[in-house]
Amino acid sequence: MLATFAANQKVRSLYIHVPFCQSKCHYCDFYSVVITDRDLELWHQGVKKELKLIAHASKQGAYSSGKLKTIYYGGGTPSLVPPTLIGEQLELINSLFGIESDAEITLEANPGFSSMGSFRDLGINRLSFGLQTASKDLLKTLGRGTNVVAFVTDVLNAHKLGFSRISADIMIGLPGQSLSDVENTLDLLLDLPIGHISFYSLTLAKDTLFGERYSGEGYILLPSDELEREMYDLVLRKLTAGKVFPYEISNAARRGEESKHNLVYWQADSYLGIGPAAHSYLGGIRRGNPSSLRKWSNRVEHLFDTYQDTVSKTGSREEAYFPGTVEEIIDENSARQETVLLGLRLLAGVQYDNFEYRHGVRLYDAFSRQIDKLISKNLLVRDAESIRLSRTGLDFANEVFREFV
Ligand code: SF4
Numbered sequence: 378m379l380a381t382f383a384a385n386q387k388v389r390s391l392y393i394h395v396p397f398c399q400s401k402c403h404y405c406d407f408y409s410v411v412i413t414d415r416d417l418e419l420w421h422q423g424v425k426k427e428l429k430l431i432a433h434a435s436k437q438g439a440y441s442s443g444k445l446k447t448i449y450y451g452g453g454t455p456s457l458v459p460p461t462l463i464g465e466q467l468e469l470i471n472s473l474f475g476i477e478s479d480a481e482i483t484l485e486a487n488p489g490f491s492s493m494g495s496f497r498d499l500g501i502n503r504l505s506f507g508l509q510t511a512s513k514d515l516l517k518t519l520g521r522g523t524n525v526v527a528f529v530t531d532v533l534n535a536h537k538l539g540f541s542r543i544s545a546d547i548m549i550g551l552p553g554q555s556l557s558d559v560e561n562t563l564d565l566l567l568d569l570p571i572g573h574i575s576f577y578s579l580t581l582a583k584d585t586l587f588g589e590r591y592s593g594e595g596y597i598l599l600p601s602d603e604l605e606r607e608m609y610d611l612v613l614r615k616l617t618a619g620k621v622f623p624y625e626i627s628n629a630a631r632r633g634e635e636s637k638h639n640l641v642y643w644q645a646d647s648y649l650g651i652g653p654a655a656h657s658y659l660g661g662i663r664r665g666n667p668s669s670l671r672k673w674s675n676r677v678e679h680l681f682d683t684y685q686d687t688v689s690k691t692g693s694r695e696e697a698y699f700p701g702t703v704e705e706i707i708d709e710n711s712a713r714q715e716t717v718l719l720g721l722r723l724l725a726g727v728q729y730d731n732f733e734y735r736h737g738v739r740l741y742d743a744f745s746r747q748i749d750k751l752i753s754k755n756l757l758v759r760d761a762e763s764i765r766l767s768r769t770g771l772d773f774a775n776e777v778f779r780e781f782v
Pocket of ligand 1: 397398399400401402405406407409452453454485507
């Protein structure tokens with residue numbers, strides 16, 4: 378195990394990837410397949426085995442884990458999974474790792490969600506809905522098989538059922554989207570019992586319908602950079618006025634409703650990732666699981682059948698338990714960079730105390746050249762406790778991040 382702070386901290390967060398959707402949205406490059414009963418069962422059995430493998434890995438000292446504080450079912454569309462399967466998985470998770478009584482347990486959902494009450498009874502206490510836009514036409518352009526009425530009905534139902542933490546995702550920079558489209562979407566959300574809003578810019582991904590449709594000539598159908606910056610500014614202003622305060626480049630929350638799970642990523646802390654295409658950060662190593670249900674399932678099955686032999690023959694703990702391939706080994710230098718790169722995503726920025734506590738060196742001593750340069754360009758601000766992105770820095774965050782790489 379590496380000697381970095383994250384490598385030696387107890388892992389308290391678990392992400393489970395649900396690779397199923399009802400159909401594929403035109404812009405999406407997350408790994409997902411159209412749901413079938415057979416694949417659902419394959420996934421469920423694989424999740425249980427991967428959970429057992431990583432619990433063994435912890436017992437054997439490959440990393441250190443504690444009772445879980447956050448669990449996040451992301452996707453894909455986790456709300457398509459029958460609650461009985463999620464219930465079985467949560468019971469197993471509790472028996473292997475333990476779950477804190479006040480743990481944040483999130484499930485991503487698409488509007489038209491029928492079994493909310495059963496999920497609440499299982500202990501899911503946070504729902505994250507994918508809306509994207511309140512415009513009927515834009516939903517059609519995006520290829521979303523959902524509608525605004527179903528979204529509003531679900532949010533009100535969730536609230537009535539006692540879900541006190543509800544989040545919604547929206548998008549800006551969409552083809553043909555206007556400022557008033559963005560404004561209407563925000564007005565709708567601010568009128569509902571929603572305490573957390575994520576706002577993402579469209580990125581054109583290869584191998585998606587949008588990637589083909591809007592490359593080359595089609596590019597002009599997208600809002601200009603300037604219009605997109607105006608949309609972003611509108612989002613920040615309207616949410617702040619509505620007391621949903623931006624706390625990360627693409628996330629805002631009412632006080633106390635920030636996503637504890639996602640904060641783990643932005644604080645560069647360790648986490649477990651289970652399921653096809655899931656990523657984990659354990660013992661200072663980032664791993665990525667195969668982005669194919671079949672390949673992932675075969676790999677998990679193989680490891681499950683062979684791990685005892687592998688450990689006794691080779692003594693190798695790493696190869697025996699993890700279906701993912703090593704993507705990055707985060708040594709101390711990379712860990713310092715990550716603390717800054719991820720920390721600057723937070724509007725509170727990077728705290729000097731925290732940096733020194735994690736890395737044993739003062740932030741300014743480690744990055745004086747970059748900090749001075751970015752302050753002189755008005756992209757970064759510095760006060761007695763932290764550095765953070767300036768308002769201009771929020772618009773040009775990638776330029777700031779490049780400086781630290
Ligand atoms: S529902 Fe979400 S994960 Fe599924 S295809 Fe659409 S955007 Fe992608």
